[in-house]
Amino acid sequence: MAFNRASGKLSRSTRSIRLGTAAAAVAVGVAGVVAGPAAAAEHKNTFSEALAIAPSLAGHVADQAAAQKSAAAEKAAAEKKAAAKKAAEKKAAEKKAAAKKAAEKKAAAKREDAERANRSKPRPSVVAPITGGDVTTPYKSGGQMWSSGKHSGIDFAARTGTPVKSVAAGTVVTAGWGGAYGNNIVVKHNDGTYTQYGHLSAIGVSVGQQVGVGQEIGKVGSTGNSTGPHLHFEARTAATYGSDMDPVDYLRGKGVPLS
Structure with a gap:
């Protein structure tokens, strides 16, 4: 103014x-x-x-x-830093998840390759009746323990409960108590031969059942005329006692080495 x-x-x-x-x-x-x-x-x-x-x-x-x-500048800087940290953590988490997914995919592919290779691998037609058992009593050993005076099979040393396998594919013709053999199983194979498994603690098959090569049919025990846990194994030309043949030659002739 x-x-x-x-x-x-x-x-x-x-x-x-x-x-x-x-x-x-x-x-x-x-x-x-x-x-x-x-x-x-x-x-x-x-x-x-x-x-x-x-x-x-x-x-x-x-x-x-x-x-x-x-103060505004400091706040803006702090917010920017927090945002950058959050973004870095998110990126690291995504990277970790991607690496885990890639590892799982690689492992799955490896398993699939192994399974494919296993399927394509020719399967043996005959196997040993137990895994890792040594022959302790040979065929035709003499002694008063056997009614005929001679051992009609071979014995494999093994602990009670060890899985017993059918040496080849076939049909179960005997599964039950066998007197001196205790719990025993007899399998007729496709080539017309028979195998017998004695002194079992458990029987896992029944008469008439079809079994495959290496299939578990029972477990090692010490039933019947036995002094301790072992598997009595016989190779036969018929299902009955007295038709035995050398089980070592039988298995070796089919490509199964025995120690």
């Missing part, structure tokens, strides 16, 4: 002016002069104080603005 001497009133300037704290103090000082010498003197100190305070207030405002700006 400007003072109009002709009318004694204040008129608004054509340009808008923003007054700060110091400008307001100047206006107060001018008003004091217009009011009179006494008023001017009274407001002189106020005007000076306003001029002194203005720079301090402006500095405070600037400091506050700078502090707010710094």
